[in-house]
Amino acid sequence: MPRSHFCRSADHALNRRAFLGGLAAAGATLAADMTQLNALASPGVNAALKKTQKRVILLWLAGGASQLETWDPKPGAVTGGPFRSIQTDVPGLRISELMPEMAKRMKTTCVIRGLDTKNGDHGSGAKVMMRGRRDEAGLRYPDLGAVLAREMGRPDSTVPDYVTFYTQTEGRSFAPGDAGFLGARYAPMELTTGSSPEYIKKLADMTDADHEERAALRDLVGKGFAAGRSSETLSSQSEAYGRVRGLMASAKLFDASGEPAAVKARYGPTQFGEQCLIARRLVEAGVPFVRVARAWWDSHGQNFETHQEMVPELDRVMSALIDDLGERGLSNDVMVVTLAEFGRTPSINASLGRDHFASAWSCTLTGCGVKGGSVYGKTDEKGQKVVAENVDAGSLFATIYSALGINPEKNYHVGSRPIPLVNPGVEAVKAVLK
Amino acid sequence: MPVPTPDTLKPSKDFARQVIAFAVARRPGTGTVYLGGSDFKVCSADVTAAKFEPTELHAHESYVTGVALAGDRLVSGGYDGKLAWYDTEAGKVVRTVEAHAKWIRKVVASPDGTLVASVADDMVCKLWDAATGKLVRELKGHKATTPHDFPSMLYAVAFSPDGKHLATADKVGHVVVWDAATGKELAAVEAPVMYTWDKVQRNHSIGGARSVAFSPDGRLLAVGGMGKVGNIDHLEGKARIEVFDWAAGKQVAEFPGDKFAGLVNRLAWAADGSWLLGAGGAGEGFFLFHDVAAKKTLRQEKVPMHVHDFDLTADGRELVAVGHNRVTVHTLG
Numbered sequence: 001m002p003r004s005h006f007c008r009s010a011d012h013a014l015n016r017r018a019f020l021g022g023l024a025a026a027g028a029t030l031a032a033d034m035t036q037l038n039a040l041a042s043p044g045v046n047a048a049l050k051k052t053q054k055r056v057i058l059l060w061l062a063g064g065a066s067q068l069e070t071w072d073p074k075p076g077a078v079t080g081g082p083f084r085s086i087q088t089d090v091p092g093l094r095i096s097e098l099m100p101e102m103a104k105r106m107k108t109t110c111v112i113r114g115l116d117t118k119n120g121d122h123g124s125g126a127k128v129m130m131r132g133r134r135d136e137a138g139l140r141y142p143d144l145g146a147v148l149a150r151e152m153g154r155p156d157s158t159v160p161d162y163v164t165f166y167t168q169t170e171g172r173s174f175a176p177g178d179a180g181f182l183g184a185r186y187a188p189m190e191l192t193t194g195s196s197p198e199y200i201k202k203l204a205d206m207t208d209a210d211h212e213e214r215a216a217l218r219d220l221v222g223k224g225f226a227a228g229r230s231s232e233t234l235s236s237q238s239e240a241y242g243r244v245r246g247l248m249a250s251a252k253l254f255d256a257s258g259e260p261a262a263v264k265a266r267y268g269p270t271q272f273g274e275q276c277l278i279a280r281r282l283v284e285a286g287v288p289f290v291r292v293a294r295a296w297w298d299s300h301g302q303n304f305e306t307h308q309e310m311v312p313e314l315d316r317v318m319s320a321l322i323d324d325l326g327e328r329g330l331s332n333d334v335m336v337v338t339l340a341e342f343g344r345t346p347s348i349n350a351s352l353g354r355d356h357f358a359s360a361w362s363c364t365l366t367g368c369g370v371k372g373g374s375v376y377g378k379t380d381e382k383g384q385k386v387v388a389e390n391v392d393a394g395s396l397f398a399t400i401y402s403a404l405g406i407n408p409e410k411n412y413h414v415g416s417r418p419i420p421l422v423n424p425g426v427e428a429v430k431a432v433l434k
Numbered sequence: 435m436p437v438p439t440p441d442t443l444k445p446s447k448d449f450a451r452q453v454i455a456f457a458v459a460r461r462p463g464t465g466t467v468y469l470g471g472s473d474f475k476v477c478s479a480d481v482t483a484a485k486f487e488p489t490e491l492h493a494h495e496s497y498v499t500g501v502a503l504a505g506d507r508l509v510s511g512g513y514d515g516k517l518a519w520y521d522t523e524a525g526k527v528v529r530t531v532e533a534h535a536k537w538i539r540k541v542v543a544s545p546d547g548t549l550v551a552s553v554a555d556d557m558v559c560k561l562w563d564a565a566t567g568k569l570v571r572e573l574k575g576h577k578a579t580t581p582h583d584f585p586s587m588l589y590a591v592a593f594s595p596d597g598k599h600l601a602t603a604d605k606v607g608h609v610v611v612w613d614a615a616t617g618k619e620l621a622a623v624e625a626p627v628m629y630t631w632d633k634v635q636r637n638h639s640i641g642g643a644r645s646v647a648f649s650p651d652g653r654l655l656a657v658g659g660m661g662k663v664g665n666i667d668h669l670e671g672k673a674r675i676e677v678f679d680w681a682a683g684k685q686v687a688e689f690p691g692d693k694f695a696g697l698v699n700r701l702a703w704a705a706d707g708s709w710l711l712g713a714g715g716a717g718e719g720f721f722l723f724h725d726v727a728a729k730k731t732l733r734q735e736k737v738p739m740h741v742h743d744f745d746l747t748a749d750g751r752e753l754v755a756v757g758h759n760r761v762t763v764h765t766l767g
Contacts (some may be wrong), residue, residue, distance in 0.1 A: 078452070082497040082513040170635040269583045271637070296636035301669040301716065309584045309638050348454070350717045350740045350758040351669045
C-alpha cells in the first residue's frame with residue numbers, strides 16, 4: 001500500500017498509521033482539534049507518537065567481552081582475574097577498574113548482570129542476541145534493528161532506518177543485520193569497509209543540478225505513466241527512488257570531520273570512537289537504529305591484556321557518547337545498549353584466557369525508559385551462575401521494546417499467522433523500567 | 435664443574451596446585467623458593483621436601499608477577515602497582531611502596547644485590563635501593579602507546595651479569611639497553627615480529643617482547659616472545675627468540691620456533707654461554723635449548739604447564755619452573 005502523509009514538512013513528518021494510532025490513544029480530549037498536530041507529540045499525551053522519537057545505538061561487543069572485566073567484577077575470587085573493582089556514582093555498585101569514566105556515569109545506566117542465554121556458540125549465539133530468540137524452521141525472525149526500523153522508522157524519512165557498522169571481518173558473518181520475515185525493506189545499510197558508505201555518493205562528474213534535474217525528469221515521466229494506473233510496483237519504484245535520493249543526501253551524516261575538535265577528542269582517535277560519533281550524528285538526524293560493532297573480544301588467550309587494551313577504549317567511547325547525547329537533550333530519546341553474543345568463562349585457561357560463556361553474563365541499557373543506576377541480576381561469588389533475577393534473550397528484548405514504548409506482545413503476521421515481537425509468555429524486566 | 439648439556443634434562447618433581455604462579459626466586463644453595471601468583475600471595479616453599487607445602491608470607495592486592503631476592507630482602511611486585519620488601523629473617527613486610535601507576539610486570543635484583551629493578555605498564559623502569567627501598571633512578575624511553583593508539587606494555591627487564599647494564603622490552607618489540615649507573619639509554623634493538631597487530635580481522639593486538647637475558651659476557655642480548663599470529667584469539671604464534679649484538683644494534687641469531695606455540699616468558703644462559711634456555715607456553719608449555727653461536731636448536735621439551743618463570747641454579751644443574759597450576763623441578767647433568 002502506498003503511504004500517505006498528513007504533512008510533508010520535516011517538522012510534521014507523521015504517517016497516517018502513526019497518526020491514527022495516536023489519535024485513538026489520545027482519545028476525546030484531542031479529537032476536537034485535528035489541526036493541532038504538535039499537541040499530539042507532546043510528552044505524556046501520546047505514546048504511539050512519542051515512540052517515533054525513540055532511537056537506539058547498539059554497541060555490539062563482537063566475540064564476547066568479559067563481564068568480569070567490565071560490569072560484574074569479582075576481585076579476589078579465584079576466577080576474578082587481576083583487576084580491581086571501583087566504586088561508581090551509584091552507592092553499592094562497583095565495576096571494573098578498567099572503566100573509570102563509566103564509573104562516574106552509572107547513574108545513567110542500567111546493568112543487567114543476570115543474563116543466562118544458554119548459547120555459547122558464536123554464530124547461533126549472535127543470532128539469538130540480535131533477534132531475541134532462536135529462529136524456527138522456515139521462519140527467520142527479524143533482528144532488533146529491523147524491528148525498530150519498522151516500528152520507529154518514518155516512511156517519508158530521508159535517512160536510512162537501520163545502519164550497521166562492522167568493519168572488522170571476524171564474526172561479521174555470524175550476525176549480519178537481518179530483517180528476517182519483515183523483508184528487504186527493513187534490511188540494514190551495512191558498512192563494512194570503513195565509516196562511510198561506499199556507493200551512495202553521486203558520480204564526481206555529475207553536478208547537484210544535473211542530479212536533481214534527472215530526478216525531476218524521472219518523476220515527470222513516471223507520473224505520466226502512472227496516471228490512471230493503479231500498481232503497487234509503480235508505487236514501490238517511486239518510493240525506492242525517493243529513498244535512494246534520501247540516502248545520497250545523508251552521505252554528509254557519515255562524515256564527522258566537521259565536528260568540533262573537542263567533540264572528536266572526547267571519542268578518541270580509534271575507529272570505534274569515530275563510528276560512535278557518526279552513530280550519534282545519525283540518530284540525531286532521525287535514524288532509528290544504529291549498530292556499531294566493535295570486534296573482536298574473543299580472548300581465549302591473554303584475556304586480561306586483551307581487555308586491558310579494549311575496555312579503556314569502550315569506557316572512553318561509551319562515556320563520550322552518553323555525555324554527547326545528554327548535552328544534546330537526547331538522553332530520553334536515544335537508548336545506548338552494550339551487548340554481545342555471550343560473555344566469558346569465570347575459569348581462566350592455561351593461556352590466561354577466558355572462553356565462551358553464556359550462563360552468567362552482563363549487558364547494559366542507558367537512556368530512554370530505563371532506570372539509570374539500576375542493577376538487575378546477581379551472580380554467585382565466582383561468577384559461575386546467576387543466583388537471582390535471571391534474564392534470557394527474550395526478556396531482554398521485551399525490556400528494550402517496553403522501554404522504547406513498543407508493546408512486546410504486538411503481532412506481526414506471516415501469512416495469517418500472528419507473530420508477536422517476543423515469544424508468548426516472555427515478559428519485560430519491569431524493575432528496570434521507569 | 436662443567437655446565438651440563440641439555441640432553442641430560444630430566445623431570446624430577448611435579449607439584450600441582452590451584453594457583454597460577456607468575457614468578458619464582460630461589461635462595462642460592464637451598465631448596466627454598468619464593469613464589470608470586472594469581473592468589474595475590476607471596477609464598478615460600480621447599481622444593482626438596484617430599485611434600486610441596488607453600489607458606490604464605492604476605493599478600494598483594496592483585497596478581498604477583500615479580501619476586502626478587504636481594505640478600506635477606508625479598509622484593510615482590512604485582513599488578514597492584516606496589517613493591518613490597520619482605521625481611522626473610524624477621525619474617526615480616528618492612529616496606530610497601532606505591533611504585534608504579536600501572537601493572538608491574540617484572541622485578542629483578544642486580545647481581546650484587548644492591549639494586550632492584552621493576553618494570554610496569556606505565557612504561558617506566560625504576561631502580562630501587564634494595565636495602566632502603568629508596569628510588570634511585572627512573573629509566574624512561576618506551577612509548578606509552580602503540581602505533582595503533584592503544585596502551586603499550588613494558589614486560590621485561592634484566593641486568594647484565596656485571597650489573598652495569600639493564601635491558602627492558604615492550605609490547606611492540608622495542609628493546610632498550612641502559613647504563614645502570616647513569617640511566618642513559620645506550621642502545622636499542624627491535625624485535626617487531628613479536629608484536630602482532632590485527633587491523634583487518636580483530637582490531638587489537640597480541641604478543642610482545644616478554645623476556646630478555648644478557649649473555650655471560652654481557653655482549654649479546656636474547657629477546658623472547660612469539661612470532662606473528664594468524665588468529666590472535668589464541669597464543670598460536672611460534673615460540674620465538676632473537677639474539678642481538680646490542681652494542682652494534684645487529685641481530686646475530688634468530689630462532690623462529692618450529693615445534694611449540696606460545697610466548698617465551700623467561701630466558702637464561704648457561705654460565706659458560708654454551709646454551710640459551712627459553713621457557714613459556716600457551717595451552718601447554720615448553721623448554722627450548724639453543725646453541726646461539728652455532729645457531730642451532732639443541733633440545734625442545736614439552737612441560738606440563740604454561741611456564742611463566744623459572745630459576746636456573748648458577749651451576750645449571752637444577753631448574754625450578756612455575757606456571758599454570760604447577761611447579762616442576764628438572765635436573766641437568
